[in-house]
Amino acid sequence: MTNIAPAPALPGWTHTYSGKVRDLYVPANGDDRFLLVVASNRVSAFDHVLEPPIPGKGGLLTELSNWWFSRIPMPNHLATGHPEAPAMPSEVADRAVVSRRLEMYPVECVVRGALTGSGFAEYQRTGAVCGIPLPEGIEDGDLLDEPIYTPAYKAPLGEHDENITFERSAELVGPEVAAALREASLRIFTEARQLAAERGVILADTKFEFGRDPETGELVLADEVLTSDSSRYWDASLYLDAALDRSARLASFDKQIVRNWLAAHWDRTGEPPALPAEIVSRTYDRYRELFVRLTGTEPSATPGA
Numbered sequence: 337m338t339n340i341a342p343a344p345a346l347p348g349w350t351h352t353y354s355g356k357v358r359d360l361y362v363p364a365n366g367d368d369r370f371l372l373v374v375a376s377n378r379v380s381a382f383d384h385v386l387e388p389p390i391p392g393k394g395g396l397l398t399e400l401s402n403w404w405f406s407r408i409p410m411p412n413h414l415a416t417g418h419p420e421a422p423a424m425p426s427e428v429a430d431r432a433v434v435s436r437r438l439e440m441y442p443v444e445c446v447v448r449g450a451l452t453g454s455g456f457a458e459y460q461r462t463g464a465v466c467g468i469p470l471p472e473g474i475e476d477g478d479l480l481d482e483p484i485y486t487p488a489y490k491a492p493l494g495e496h497d498e499n500i501t502f503e504r505s506a507e508l509v510g511p512e513v514a515a516a517l518r519e520a521s522l523r524i525f526t527e528a529r530q531l532a533a534e535r536g537v538i539l540a541d542t543k544f545e546f547g548r549d550p551e552t553g554e555l556v557l558a559d560e561v562l563t564s565d566s567s568r569y570w571d572a573s574l575y576l577d578a579a580l581d582r583s584a585r586l587a588s589f590d591k592q593i594v595r596n597w598l599a600a601h602w603d604r605t606g607e608p609p610a611l612p613a614e615i616v617s618r619t620y621d622r623y624r625e626l627f628v629r630l631t632g633t634e635p636s637a638t639p640g641a
């Protein structure tokens with residue numbers, strides 16, 4: 337994988353881990369009740385972190401996740417307003433959240449309202465996804481009659497997650513928590529999909545992460561929610577236009593521009609080529625278009641920020 341630029345040093349915080357596109361910090365004073373999750377402007381595709389970063393991406397996705405958190409009626413990990421939460425470093429204030437540190441469940445709570453990606457691949461192999469049998473004849477990108485909960489085991493950091501059955505998730509976290517994760521994931525997805533549909537956007541699938549609050553024991557929604565990094569969003573009018581080919585119909589509001597350009601300019605060997613400036617700006621525009629369609633407002637952070 338491309339060498340990731342080192343996460344910035346932030347006063348009062350100690351960098352502890354970097355994912356492909358986000359960086360995790362803990363309080364420098366050893367307080368283990370909080371975390372700082374910083375969204376970089378990095379973009380990844382085909383398991384590579386690409387160059388250059390997309391200016392404004394981290395801030396826009398952080399704002400979109402926070403917009404969704406404020407509309408989801410369940411406890412979340414944001415420490416906004418917590419009297420003892422460490423200060424937000426000004427250097428990353430527009431693209432980071434101070435969160436309550438949770439005991440994270442090792443389950444990626446994936447909900448699919450359409451079948452594509454790894455779910456469609458598993459369906460093609462077995463006729464089912466995560467042990468859920470599906471009707472014959474489903475094609476890539478088809479909407480399902482009902483959303484399905486298709487959990488994955490959160491592999492050790494940096495490895496691929498593995499689709500599991502609900503029963504396996506119950507072995508991992510216990511039957512009560514497994515049922516609560518499924519119920520919460522399906523409920524949030526159903527409500528979010530409806531809101532998106534009213535704005536002409538299809539929420540095809542998404543991934544939630546939950547944890548347990550060590551002080552209260554309550555189930556808490558964590559990580560990022562319903563961003564175009566954790567979800568697939570399609571334009572409903574394009575999707576329903578039968579005259580278009582599949583890739584145009586499933587034009588997602590995220591990295592499809594990047595994926596299409598890489599598919600045409602990289603043979604998948606060695607490091608991927610740097611993205612041209614036009615691809616960078618068009619990719620930001622797609623992230624911004626989704627943000628405006630869903631929220632009805634312009635993102636606060638601007639690419640030049």
Ligand SMILES: C[C@H](c1ccccc1)n1cc(-c2ncnc(N)c2C#N)cn1
Pocket residue numbers: 353354355358359360371373374413435436437438439440547558559560
């Ligand atoms: C996947 C994500 C991650 C973030 C940034 C960089 C790489 C991965 N992550 C989130 C936690 C986490 N752990 C405890 N409490 C929390 N409230 C959270 C959250 N959110 C651990 N990892």
